[in-house]
Amino acid sequence: MNNRAMIQLEQVTKIFNAGRVNEITALNNVSLQINEGEFVIIIGANGSGKTTLFNTIAGSVIPTKGKVFIAGENVTFLPDFKRSKYIARVFQNPFDGTAPDLTILDNFRLAALRTQPKHLTIGNTTAFKKRVREVIARLNWGLENKLNQPMGTLSGGQRQALTLLMCIMDNTKILLLDEPTAALDPKSAEIILNTAQHLIQEYHLTAIFITHNLKDAQQYGNRLLQIHEGKLVRDLDATAKQKVLLQNMYEWFG
């Protein structure tokens, strides 16, 4: 791991419904640096600001105050589609990341073209198909032999795993995992998180994983953050994280 900052937040505040009775400060003066290759776990109670933090990094939420940098570039006011060359995201709902009527192969084609000019013919070659087969084969689910099957015929776990694998088709630098296994059975969840861990190491991705599962928070990643009422209240490096017991984490929730 090196010390090149991939994500930087400088005193970021996000206030929703400013000036109204339902005003809420979702992020409160958050400063954070995440370096290239880090795999950061974020925990925090419901409504503490985790998803708003993701949205701020991804560009679907623009901060009320403060600055956001990605790979050294000030992206504070850059809309999400202009940051997508850096960022891939896996959401909680397994059906959010894929097109059900398209085949597995066509979904991978779309993913590979996400940040490319639309006239490119990438994805039509034998080499591309071979790569997709190899990438999918790592799941050991036999899906590499079903490339022409519509995505909508697969289970939620299978679709979520493929969504994750599609993230690495277009040189993504940052992987945002927003409770990607919350809707899945334990075995599928384990396969997806282990796959994520391998991809992060192999492709030297910078990753953030939001989870309510404290066992996963303990098991995965090399840094642990806790958000409480819009503030970063804990930031543990790999060594400190390894020493944390599940019981400690439960107690942090008060």
Ligand SMILES: Nc1ncnc2c1ncn2[C@@H]1O[C@H](COP(=O)(O)OP(=O)(O)OP(=O)(O)O)[C@@H](O)[C@H]1O
């Ligand atoms: N678009 C929005 N408009 C108004 N309020 C919002 C909006 N998005 C989030 N909030 C509020 O900001 C606060 C933080 O929400 P956020 O979704 O970031 O929390 P979270 O930690 O991800 O919660 P959960 O664990 O339940 O997903 C909450 O009070 C939420 O209601």
